[in-house]
Amino acid sequence: MGTRRGARVSRAPGGVAQLTGHLGLLDWSWEPTVLCGLVALVVAYVLLWRRGVLRGSDDVSPWFRSARSRPVCFAAGMLVAFLALQSPIDRGGDEYLFSVHMLQHLMLMMVAPPLLLLGIAGAQSPPSGRYARVRRAWWFVTRPWVALVLFNVVMLVWHIPALYNTTLTALPVHIVEHLSFMAVGILFWWTIVEPVRSAATRLVSPLTKIAVLVVSGIPPTVLGLIFALSPAAFYDFYIHAPRLWGISPVFDQQIGGVLMLGLGNIIYFVAIVIVFVRLLGDSARDEEEAAAHLAGALRPGH
Numbered sequence: 308m309g310t311r312r313g314a315r316v317s318r319a320p321g322g323v324a325q326l327t328g329h330l331g332l333l334d335w336s337w338e339p340t341v342l343c344g345l346v347a348l349v350v351a352y353v354l355l356w357r358r359g360v361l362r363g364s365d366d367v368s369p370w371f372r373s374a375r376s377r378p379v380c381f382a383a384g385m386l387v388a389f390l391a392l393q394s395p396i397d398r399g400g401d402e403y404l405f406s407v408h409m410l411q412h413l414m415l416m417m418v419a420p421p422l423l424l425l426g427i428a429g430a431q432s433p434p435s436g437r438y439a440r441v442r443r444a445w446w447f448v449t450r451p452w453v454a455l456v457l458f459n460v461v462m463l464v465w466h467i468p469a470l471y472n473t474t475l476t477a478l479p480v481h482i483v484e485h486l487s488f489m490a491v492g493i494l495f496w497w498t499i500v501e502p503v504r505s506a507a508t509r510l511v512s513p514l515t516k517i518a519v520l521v522v523s524g525i526p527p528t529v530l531g532l533i534f535a536l537s538p539a540a541f542y543d544f545y546i547h548a549p550r551l552w553g554i555s556p557v558f559d560q561q562i563g564g565v566l567m568l569g570l571g572n573i574i575y576f577v578a579i580v581i582v583f584v585r586l587l588g589d590s591a592r593d594e595e596e597a598a599a600h601l602a603g604a605l606r607p608g609h
Contacts, residue, residue: 330403330551334395341392345385352381352426361430374429381426387419392485401475403551405542406562412488413566416462417574420492424500432503451498451511451519458495459526461487466530468541475544495523499578513586517579524575527567534564 355361361377390396391414400408447453465471465484474481499516540546540556554562 330395330399332395334398336393336397338393345389345392349385352378355430359431361427377426377428379426380422380428384419384422384424384426387414387422388489391415391419399551401481403545403548404554404563405540405545405556405559406554406566409563409566410570412462413570413574415485415488416458416492416495417571420489421496421500421578424493424496424502428500428502430503446509448494449497451515454491454494454498455519455523458491459523461491463526463530468543471542472544475542499582513582516582520575520579520582524572527571531564531566531568531571534567535561536564537561 352361356378361374391411396407396411396414400411448457465474465487470480474484498511498519501511504510534541537560538557540560542556542560545559546556548556
């Protein structure tokens, strides 16, 4: 394998040659296929918004009082996906640092999907008689515990050293990895956000959502601890990668582990707090409605 783009040969102590990487703020990927995919999503969103599909009554969405918040969330989700796939984060993870690659994966699985789904919260559900098989399949894979298992199995399998190394040397495999991360991210966060509701939809209770979020945090916490505490690096690709900013492979892996268990659990915690606050809000609203109903029943003449 030749010298990688942006890498240069330097001398380590003892005169041993080693590659030193370079990563700057201008090292963007500008991959045409990724850009086309992101643009296609934006165009589809705009068309659905103009047709009124994404501007349904807020009564079907538990997240917003105003439909104007939805495009903001969608734009934020698209921005996160764009930065993860096109900014120096992409090149840094693909060529130099495991920790940067971990940050990219967290953005694709934990940040972009919930924002994108909040962007369509309250969308109109297709007529119940259409796409029956697709509806049944979607209903199954978005059941809370099924989505949780799929989410964590995909995450764990891709971190098997042999497979992980392959993703960094075979572009088609790398593309499949990123697509699978986004796909299971959408499935998992769909159960939490529940963006599309209808009379036939089985709603997930807030307590179930909290339980799913708590349990889903266990596998990445364990894996993150393994990365953070291991005295040896697991991935040959990063062991032999050019050194960036003087970070050793072991320290790089430890940073990645801290990101996985730290940032990942922060996101879960924020989601749990939001669901819990909404649970209290729903309870207070139910009590107000019950009190109003009782007051009306006690009025003279009723």
